[in-house]
Amino acid sequence: MFNRINLSVLRKLVQLGAFVFLVYGSVIVGFYTADKISVAFPSLTCAYDMQSADYCTLIPFQHQMDHRVGAVLSAGGTVVQALLPTLITLGTFLLLFVILNKAFCGWICPLGFFQEVLSLIGQKLGLRRIESLPQKVVDRIRPLKWLILLLLVFALPLLTGLGIAGHEAGDPFCKICPSRILTTLANGDTDQLYLDTSSGGYLFLSVVANFIFGLILVWGLFVRQPFCRICPMLALHAVFRKVGLVRLVKNAKPRCEKCGLCAKACPMDIREIHTEMEKKDVLFPDCTLCGRCVEFCPDKDVLQLKYTALPLLRADPAYFKKRKKAQTTWEKSNLRNLLKRD
Template sequence: MWKNLSVIRKFVQLLAFLFLVYGSVFVGFYSADKLSGAFPVLSCAYDAKTADYCVLIPLQHQLGHGLGPAIAAGKFTLSLLLPILTTLGTFLLLFILLNKAFCGWLCPLGFFQEVLGMIGQKLRLNRTESLDDNLVDRIRPAKWLMLGLLVILLPLASGLGFVGHELGDPFCQICPSRILTSLFAGQLNQLYIDTSSTGYMILSIIADLLFGLILVLSLTMRQPFCRICPLLAMHALFKKVGLVKLVKNYTSRCDKCGLCAKACPMDIREIHTSKEKDILMPDCTLCGRCVEFCPDKGVMALKYAVIPIKVSDPAYFKERNKAQKRWEGKQKPSRRVKKD
């Protein structure tokens, strides 16, 4: 079982989920609050038991409550950039260690979507395992729009006084992880419709609808929210500096079967078509499934700096493929026949 990279990843994801949702219960709220405050995954500060929270909430607050008002009042100084630079610097230091594997191995929302997907498979729901290439191309810009508009421009505009204070942290107001982690922590308040103002009411309705949509879509397709997550876009900006790498040796050993792209939960067809050695694409979460499902020896590899973590191997592929088919119910486990 432990030779299966996906099983190891699920175990790590489960531990990360428990820590990021309930961690302050074990380390204390003060210690948890000081761990970083700029984590590269969607762990939420609105969860009262969280061990850490993601980089997007301090970034929005610093733009909306610090930098924006100071510029509007004509009191801008370079020192006002220090909190933002500290937040981004902390994020970058953590990101260098694990690169985009924070998405594929540690994010609570990513893990929850995968679990729902597994449930959908077991329920034999009519699932869309791979999206059409044209649809994928249309979806991809959404994460950049979310990052630029909801995380940067609207909070800054709120601080400058161009829009209401409700838009000081608009992404956090609609983030599915806010509702998810709070629910698991026993808090129902993040599901409620906020009627304190029209703006908050609209945002809370959008949040509930988005959360419900993600629940439904996760049962029938792979990683729906990950595709539009602004944190994935933020990761993409710095992916070259991370120590975890995804590489491909495009040699004659690659039979161009396309199984790597088919296995990818983010429908990244470029890992099949690219002839570059570095195939860590902007949408990649470094889950490693493409390496697992590559049947050609040594063609694909997941590495930490120069150290191989997992290298494609025909024997591993054969066993992994069998395990996947058994899970999906497409192949019955072989039975040993007793000899008389």
Template structure:
């Protein structure tokens, strides 16, 4: 005789509305930063004639390569580089978030991830199903983001000494990298529009196309998330094999086949936990020091708190706004088109010294 299992209905409230609220608020914060940065650039464009708006430090969060190099420089020298210090603290917050709650930044705060979700939801409404690439395409394409991450790590850690990294971070090119990024989108080329349009269309057909296949930042956080002690676990004895968790997972993880979800693709969105119909069958557990259930609301509070505490630490220690003066920015802006990407330590050093000489000369004249 088969043993009868008493099924207790899961009546715990879902977390998706709260997650959507966090995503929306963070997206609005990014828009606010964008507006402030536009006003700052407008001040530079008018050579100081327009009202002065201080550069918003939060824009550093959109310079992940510079932030990663600042992190490497911090580990190598113990010093916080002052070109884009806010980027370093944002990077540290996201890494700590991943160590505690897995790749949660991608599904709770990342504006690109949020946009990808909205596009994916639209695609599912159109096609009435969640489309997935076959394995012979999915696995090779998923490796692309790790190849790009590997190239970045190799280029920075193995090819560049800490001194070379310092030369790059000191370079005028890095100082105005955020302004160059602004003009990339403000004066976007036809090729860039085509590429973005292709990614947009692909995201309608294949949910989270960019995040799943091409984002090196997501690849890094996915690897770090494997070290997190907090994992989604399935109670095999009470599981009724309904398969709802599989259908809800945006990353196509086979949750109903795992006792513990260990995957670099899991973003702790908790969709699977929300849809599970049986109480205490699928939940986020802390595996260290002992198996203990984590309330879903505490996940939301924890993710937001980690981000606010680490970035707040940067603010209160004076390592948030960079030390580039208004006058220096105006001079850098005039010469910005002559700043090319430094291709090596010597080039970085020469470019940096030359620019500093020119700036000091003009400051003396003024």
């Protein structure tokens, strides 16, 4: 059995454990907000989930923009006074973020894990999957995460706090966040699956939220990590990725130019991991530190996952062969092939 354990299997086990802990963890950490781990967690664990172990940091950011920053600035307070709670939240977020860096996306996030499970189901059903999105599509999608972070997490809540936008815009990202629907449904609570007819704004946001969740349910079967590509948490991580202790390092060799297996393995379609030939630091903004690029790199030590200076996983030809074989076996064993055989 231990022979079958590779980084991807280990990661799935960690993700499963993190999912259970974050979605149902109140039985361990406690029910109330004061009991939660940080209330500024670097992945999408939701405050609407009554059994959650922590809340994602995007929640306090939106609330602070709305109730604190906007209110203090409107009342003539200073920028420092207005931003102090936000800086404390950011500091708390960074304390955790430094430990795992962007691996909070690839190893911990409940929504990320859910999408990987959908992907596994798609694979096992033998669906005709799109393993890599076209470059044009990837390039068009990439700016969306920044737009969502700036607009939905900061700008609109701030405008609400300043009295310019309606109360609907007070926490607009939470209103459309698929993790809110997922984690509450995972607790048997259907309260967050709703169409809100109380105003045009709420109606629009609730339609968008459910529509996105529906899209994820389908696209997750065919495409890798559909929501992660536009997730504002990915953008927030990208801003601070240089301070994280987990690193992705590349020692490019001439053979790299012809290979490109790393980019094919990447669930976020980061082609730069292949094309980058000079820089050692290849932790790109869209990376979730899943480590698949290292697993599928056939050249010794070209790609490395490191914890500061300590190597966690190095590209290795023997590991690659074994990993590739395991992947081929895994992909072949699906419902479609099973029915064909019969």
